[in-house]
Amino acid sequence: MHRGKRSTRLILAGVIALCVLLAAAFAIRSTHMGARDEVGANDGGASGGGTSDADESAAPPPSRPRATRGAQVYVAPDGRAEGDGSKNHPWDLASALSRQSKVKAGDTLWLRGGTYKGRFKSRLAGTEGQPILIAQFTNERATIDGSLTVNGEWTTFWGFEVMNSNPDRTNERPNGVEVNGAHTKFINLFVHDCGNGFGFWSS
16 A cells, blocks of 8 residues: 555656646747747848838837928917918918918928818828828817818828718718828828728829
């Protein structure tokens, strides 16, 4: 009986020791794999030396836009066409986006917080070297209640909301953002409750 108990204890101890060794080996292997993955992420991989297309597409844009090198001008829900585009005398959005707008290539157009009601059309045109930025002002919430049609080019739209509060769901509703302009970007927009979110067209 004593021999049987001792044999059982020896077998049990051996099984426990084997489990411990296997767990330690797995932990060491996982550590090496994690380190290799981290190195690959930092330097583009041990063999490639660069960042893959998949890595670039996975990288999110910055959470906040940076002003361009041009002028910084402003619009507000209570802005006026005869304003000068300053913080104290902002333009209305329709005037700032129109063909007669004073916004030039390389400028930044900040949308002050509040609701802009209507169907707006942007005819602003930047250039490849001097794109225009249209963005929600820092720590404020700007909402277009209606729709936005983009006919200009080389313009980036960043961080504001486009929606349609019309409660009538029986008639066709406009697209939130209708895009006809080339070389345009749309980053971190909130588009909802519209006929479609985006419509992209090539004329």
